[in-house]
Amino acid sequence: MSDAITHYRQLRELTIDELAYVLLMLDHPISADALAEMERCARPVTVDDLVSIAYALDTTPAVLLSHIPIDMPDPEGPLATGLPSDIDQTELRAWLEGKTALDRQSRVSWWKERAGRLRVRSAHHEEQLQGAYAELRELGDLAVEEADAPPVQRLQWRIQDGEHALNQSEVALALTEHRLHSLRGDV
Known part of the structure; x- marks a missing residue:
């Protein structure tokens, strides 16, 4: 603290x-x-x-x-004395805020909800990225010829930001699904 x-x-x-x-x-x-x-x-x-x-x-x-x-560095044990050793900071905060309990069933439910939210976020980022790609395709050769033009640069930045956001949400989803499988005993 x-x-x-x-x-x-x-x-x-x-x-x-x-x-x-x-x-x-x-x-x-x-x-x-x-x-x-x-x-x-x-x-x-x-x-x-x-x-x-x-x-x-x-x-x-x-x-x-x-x-x-x-x-x-990653702790070798729990974040605090008496807590499950595999609890992470986001789950700890959710517990401290009364959003979840730390029994196995509650933890599985919390991670399932988190995975669901991350799937929605990934889908949103994918949709936004596909929209930006479509705009770029519509510009065609003009996008190459006018690459320095502010509207083309903004579109390129949107694509770059969208790719980054999509990557981040997919990594978070993969980690969340791994944690969920671990809690369920699937792994």
């Missing part, structure tokens, strides 16, 4: 002193020294502190609790 406080404080471009001032204005005074200790894991964060800090940083307690630094 200490990294989460630092991350969201910096994201909001606040110094520790400024965050301490915001908390004071919210009637939950925490000194800058105490905040610095929290960020260094040298001081525990109470539930009241968590709620006030999350509000001051325009996020939620669940986001702060489920924050995992991008440069953190």
